Amino acid sequence: MTTATLKSEAGTRRLTTAKAISEAIAQEMRANQDVFVMGEDVGAYGGIFGSTGGLFDEFGASRIIDTPISETGFIGAGIGAAVEGMRPIVELMFVDFFGVCMDQIYNHMAKIHYESGGNVKVPMVLMMAAGGGYSDGAQHSQCLWATFAHMPGMKIVAPSNPYDAKGLMISAIRDDNPVLFMFHKGVMGLPWMAKNPRSIGPVPEDPYVVPIGKAAIAHEGSDVTVVSISLSVQHCLDVAEGLEGKISVEVIDLRTIAPLDRDAILASVSKTGRLVIVDEDYKSFGLSGEIVATITDKDPKLLKAPVQRVCHPDVPIPYSRVLEYEALPTREKIQAAIHTVMKA
Amino acid sequence: MSQTIEFPHLSKDESAEGILATWFVKSGEQVKAKQVIAEVMVDKVSLDVEAPIDGTITLLVQEEASVRQGTPIARID
Numbered sequence: 292m293t294t295a296t297l298k299s300e301a302g303t304r305r306l307t308t309a310k311a312i313s314e315a316i317a318q319e320m321r322a323n324q325d326v327f328v329m330g331e332d333v334g335a336y337g338g339i340f341g342s343t344g345g346l347f348d349e350f351g352a353s354r355i356i357d358t359p360i361s362e363t364g365f366i367g368a369g370i371g372a373a374v375e376g377m378r379p380i381v382e383l384m385f386v387d388f389f390g391v392c393m394d395q396i397y398n399h400m401a402k403i404h405y406e407s408g409g410n411v412k413v414p415m416v417l418m419m420a421a422g423g424g425y426s427d428g429a430q431h432s433q434c435l436w437a438t439f440a441h442m443p444g445m446k447i448v449a450p451s452n453p454y455d456a457k458g459l460m461i462s463a464i465r466d467d468n469p470v471l472f473m474f475h476k477g478v479m480g481l482p483w484m485a486k487n488p489r490s491i492g493p494v495p496e497d498p499y500v501v502p503i504g505k506a507a508i509a510h511e512g513s514d515v516t517v518v519s520i521s522l523s524v525q526h527c528l529d530v531a532e533g534l535e536g537k538i539s540v541e542v543i544d545l546r547t548i549a550p551l552d553r554d555a556i557l558a559s560v561s562k563t564g565r566l567v568i569v570d571e572d573y574k575s576f577g578l579s580g581e582i583v584a585t586i587t588d589k590d591p592k593l594l595k596a597p598v599q600r601v602c603h604p605d606v607p608i609p610y611s612r613v614l615e616y617e618a619l620p621t622r623e624k625i626q627a628a629i630h631t632v633m634k635a
Numbered sequence: 636m637s638q639t640i641e642f643p644h645l646s647k648d649e650s651a652e653g654i655l656a657t658w659f660v661k662s663g664e665q666v667k668a669k670q671v672i673a674e675v676m677v678d679k680v681s682l683d684v685e686a687p688i689d690g691t692i693t694l695l696v697q698e699e700a701s702v703r704q705g706t707p708i709a710r711i712d
Contacts, residue, residue: 491659
């Protein structure tokens with residue numbers, strides 16, 4: 292993160308996360324004829340959240356393929372192409388739509404490698420939009436990463452900024468395993484959505500990778516560890532910077548959910564002894580509980596205070612803007628949680 | 636050589652106001668011709684604005700500002 296800021300001052304070009312993702316795809320497509328994109332409105336429209344913007348103009352309809360509204364059909368076709376040696380990037384649009392195609396995702400995409408005794412690989416990227424905050428209702432606002440992380444066989448990444456988005460997309464395309472690339476709509480830097488300046492940032496022009504399974508220390512600190520992922524990381528960084536000089540907050544950006552970088556979590560909590568988890572996904576049976584178990588499986592005595600979890604409560608995401616922000620993680624809730632663990 | 640960049644005409648309604656959604660460059664930065672310097676929006680239609688020539692850019696409008704189409708938004712010297 293520090294390095295990225297320095298590069299910006301030296302004049303590195305800035306991009307939104309949406310443009311960083313489409314640039315990553317374009318560069319891999321230029322380098323490898325096996326890479327192609329398939330999904331609803333990925334062509335001329337450029338993806339409803341801009342993740343495939345400009346690709347259709349450069350690569351045309353044979354490599355940027357608009358599909359009918361049949362998620363089972365086109366995800367199955369993507370799996371078939373991957374099994375035959377192509378490297379498809381398939382867009383599900385909203386993660387909330389997984390219900391109609393879960394058999395393809397979980398019983399086929401995630402299991403073929405295992406069931407073939409390792410003989411058949413599925414080098415596929417399944418890309419999708421996640422997250423709320425813009426009144427899109429209970430069926431278009433979920434994160435759901437823990438739903439997929441619960442099931443073995445898939446890697447899952449969720450970037451919080453343009454630099455990581457480009458590097459993680461390139462890693463995902465080059466990975467021989469199925470990778471879910473989950474982008475929060477709020478990190479895309481879209482002109483029509485409220486945006487944090489952190490959604491626009493320096494992105495090197497040449498291709499590079501951000502390793503899957505490796506968390507980043509997004510803000511160094513020594514009093515309390517705040518572990519988060521995706522858009523919530525931006526809120527955590529705002530809070531950590533606001534508390535500078537009062538409380539020294541270490542923000543860990545997981546970047547990958549599966550495989551979880553448990554070493555990074557343990558190293559930070561060993562230093563601070565205090566933990567806040569910020570996760571926009573549902574609270575129960577999910578990522579936040581898994582992070583707590585990561586600590587207690589190792590040594591509960593690492594903790595000087597009970598853990599605070601700032602997560603979406605176990606209710607459907609409200610449509611009403613006021614109620615939605617009652618449910619979502621906010622800067623105010625994160626700051627309150629940090630004060631609670633510091634007082635305990 | 637110096638050139639002014641205007642907010643593009645995206646709507647037939649000439650009185651329509653647009654939003655300068657994102658600046659990708661800062662004042663004083665060196666830009667190259669065809670480099671994307673901004674993303675602008677009118678009535679939920681968004682467009683990338685490219686630098687017409689090489690040079691040093693000066694921004695004339697704040698990010699998130701509402702402006703009429705055709706308003707000068709930057710100058711390149």
